[in-house]
Amino acid sequence: xxxxxxxxxxxHLSMAHLxxxxxxxxxxxxxxxxxGMRRLNPEGKTWVLSRLAIEVVAMPEEYARFSVExxxxxxxxxxxxxxxxxxxxxxxxxxxxxARSVWALxxxxxxxxxxxxxxxxxxxxxxxxxxxxxxxxxxxxVTPDSEAQTVVSFAPxxxxxxxxxxxxxxxxLEHVLNIFSxxxxxSHPLRRVDIAYGAESHYGDTLSISRHTLPDGSVSVAISKxxxxxxxxxxxxxxxxxx
Amino acid sequence: xxxxxxxxxxxHLSMAHLxxxxxxxxxxxxxxxxxGMRRLNPEGKTWVLSRLAIEVVAMPEEYARFSVExxxxxxxxxxxxxxxxxxxxxxxxxxxxxARSVWALxxxxxxxxxxxxxxxxxxxxxxxxxxxxxxxxxxxxVTPDSEAQTVVSFAPxxxxxxxxxxxxxxxxLEHVLNIFSxxxxxSHPLRRVDIAYGAESHYGDTLSISRHTLPDGSVSVAISKxxxxxxxxxxxxxxxxxx
Numbered sequence: 001x002x003x004x005x006x007x008x009x010x011x012h013l014s015m016a017h018l019x020x021x022x023x024x025x026x027x028x029x030x031x032x033x034x035x036g037m038r039r040l041n042p043e044g045k046t047w048v049l050s051r052l053a054i055e056v057v058a059m060p061e062e063y064a065r066f067s068v069e070x071x072x073x074x075x076x077x078x079x080x081x082x083x084x085x086x087x088x089x090x091x092x093x094x095x096x097x098x099a100r101s102v103w104a105l106x107x108x109x110x111x112x113x114x115x116x117x118x119x120x121x122x123x124x125x126x127x128x129x130x131x132x133x134x135x136x137x138x139x140x141x142v143t144p145d146s147e148a149q150t151v152v153s154f155a156p157x158x159x160x161x162x163x164x165x166x167x168x169x170x171x172x173l174e175h176v177l178n179i180f181s182x183x184x185x186x187s188h189p190l191r192r193v194d195i196a197y198g199a200e201s202h203y204g205d206t207l208s209i210s211r212h213t214l215p216d217g218s219v220s221v222a223i224s225k226x227x228x229x230x231x232x233x234x235x236x237x238x239x240x241x242x243x
Numbered sequence: 244x245x246x247x248x249x250x251x252x253x254x255h256l257s258m259a260h261l262x263x264x265x266x267x268x269x270x271x272x273x274x275x276x277x278x279g280m281r282r283l284n285p286e287g288k289t290w291v292l293s294r295l296a297i298e299v300v301a302m303p304e305e306y307a308r309f310s311v312e313x314x315x316x317x318x319x320x321x322x323x324x325x326x327x328x329x330x331x332x333x334x335x336x337x338x339x340x341x342a343r344s345v346w347a348l349x350x351x352x353x354x355x356x357x358x359x360x361x362x363x364x365x366x367x368x369x370x371x372x373x374x375x376x377x378x379x380x381x382x383x384x385v386t387p388d389s390e391a392q393t394v395v396s397f398a399p400x401x402x403x404x405x406x407x408x409x410x411x412x413x414x415x416l417e418h419v420l421n422i423f424s425x426x427x428x429x430s431h432p433l434r435r436v437d438i439a440y441g442a443e444s445h446y447g448d449t450l451s452i453s454r455h456t457l458p459d460g461s462v463s464v465a466i467s468k469x470x471x472x473x474x475x476x477x478x479x480x481x482x483x484x485x486x
Contacts, residue, residue: 004270004280005263005413009404016402020248027247037247038306062406063281157421158428159259161252163305165425170248178400182408182446185401203425 002060009182012059013066015190016174019054022084022099023170025068033127035120040105045114048104048197049169050079051139055192056086056097065089066096072128078113079104080124083134098136108164111200140194142237145220148210151179156203167201172236176221179209188242198234201225207235217242245303252425255302256309258433259417262297265327265342266413268311276370278363283348288357291347291440292412293322294382298435299329299340308332309339315371321356322347323367326377341379351407354443383437385480388463391453394422399446410444415479419464422452431485441477444468450478460485 006017030036030047040046060066067089073081082101088094105114116124160171173195177185201207206226213219219240224232249260273279273290283289303309310332316324325344331337348357359367403414416438420428444450449469456462462483467475 003263003267004405005267005411007406008401009406009408011406014402020246024246024248158251158423158425159257159417159421161425162247163250163252163254165252168248174402178402180401182401182404 002062002064002066004062007062008185010186010189011062012189013061013064014177015054015059015193016170016177018056018059018086019052019170019173021068022052022054022070022086022101023049025070025084026082026101026103029070033120033123035124040119041108044108045105045119046108046164048106049101050104050197051102051141052099052169052195052197053101053136053139053192054097054099055136057191058096059189060086060088060096067092071132072124073100073132073134074128074130075116075125077115077117080116080128083132085134098134100134100136100139102139136192139196140239142194142196142220142239144234144237145210145212145214145222148212148220148222150208150210153206153208155206156201158203161203165202167205167207167235169195169197172197172223173238175207175209175223176238176240179211179221184242190240191243192239192241194239195236197236199225201235208232245305245307245309247305250305251428253429253432254305255432256304256307257420258297258302258436259413259420261299261302261329262295262413262416264311265295265297265313265329265344266292268313268327269325269344269346272313276363276366278367283362284351287351288348288362289351289407291349292344293347293440294345294384295342295412295438295440296344296379296382296435297340297342298379300434301339302432303329303331303339310335314375315367316343316375316377317371317373318359318368320358320360323359323371326375328377341377343377343379343382345382379435383439383482385437385439385463385482387477387480388453388455388457388465391455391463391465393451393453396449396451398449399444401446404446408445410448410450410478412438412440415440415466416481418450418452418466419481419483422454422464427485433483434486435482435484437482438479440479442468444478451475 002013008014084099086096221238223235245256251257327342329339464481466478
């Protein structure tokens with residue numbers, strides 16, 4: 001249910017909360033197939049979200065019941081492609097939107113990519129269903145935008161940090177949505193967001209958000225972290241399309 | 244379920260998310276009794292949370308299923324007292340904690356208190372059950388602490404704002420928890436929080452958080468908003484007891 005607390009000032013589910021529901025659905029599905037975090041974490045492996053695109057025609061309204069369906073489209077050596085359908089739980093033919101995601105598997109101590117083929121004795125590849133349709137464009141790499149201007153800098157806080165000490169993937173989206181006013185969100189509902197994740201960030205880092213409105217009206221946003229030796233590293237880049 | 248995203252870096256449900264679950268339970272219960280927001284808002288009335296105390300012996304762990312039970316203890320002319328039990332959904336005799344809350348009914352245009360007696364044709368008073376036990380102390384008024392020092396100032400953002408343009412009650416708690424580090428939260432689990440709400444705050448306000456550690460180790464925290472003519476108004480006061 002789109003609980004009031006998970007809705008924004010427009011009385012619709014917030015995009016950050018929808019993103020969280022997608023990641024939960026991915027975790028529950030992977031868990032039921034034998035390659036979820038609960039099985040892989042004790043083996044020193046974890047899934048890392050590399051890219052995410054969410055595109056909606058509408059967002060669930062306050063108190064509406066919605067469903068999230070997910071499946072693996074394909075499995076490559078170092079990446080797996082997972083898609084989602086978000087629908088009205090009471091009228092499944094009413095589609096709110098779709099999402100596509102790209103995941104890597106990494107070693108939790110070295111943070112280096114691991115080959116995905118052997119996961120769950122190859123069961124992950126057998127679970128893929130490339131025949132199902134997901135009628136939205138693949139997640140963009142979101143190219144760096146040299147014209148972006150820094151609009152805010154902040155230090156991640158307790159609520160941003162996950163059990164591994166990293167800033168949670170969805171919390172970046174929350175911070176990005178917060179650079180727009182409530183009035184903007186009410187008059188310009190977000191219809192598509194592409195997110196490309198780069199370096200991880202931690203408690204104690206200083207993050208900066210920069211933005212640039214493109215000629216077609218979409219907004220390019222980047223989060224970078226200051227490096228101790230000077231300079232900055234790309235943490236994640238967003239392309240936001242408002243209606 | 245204590246979803247991973249609703250847990251903090253200690254792999255336990257965050258107190259802010261538990262607070263949200265309590266408010267949802269209150270809304271669903273009131274709705275089912277005929278005096279919920281969906282019925283009262285169109286009449287130009289709304290419930291306002293005046294005080295809240297949550298006290299736990301433990302927090303649900305990641306993936307644990309928990310239940311929230313709520314009932315009205317009593318109804319006064321201008322306030323109603325609502326209590327909560329948070330338990331293990333699979334083993335209801337295992338209690339995580341209790342909560343107590345005090346609510347006022349206000350006119351949404353004048354923001355003035357309304358008499359509660361007549362709500363739902365007096366059904367609210369008939370629904371009260373003063374015989375049930377809620378074995379925690381009543382919410383404290385949380386007296387102002389003249390020794391508190393300002394630790395951070397911030398402007399509420401899109402994600403803080405509810406449909407009425409006010410900062411959401413639980414978002415204040417999130418901001419307060421964020422003044423403590425992840426390490427602090429892991430080593431000092433929050434066992435009780437008392438919150439007393441005062442003036443409402445809005446998008447565009449500047450809020451300041453001040454804190455003071457008391458001799459018994461509990462922490463007094465206040466959020467105030469700068470007034471345009473100078474000075475500040477009390478928005479909410481917290482008393483936090485960590486273990």
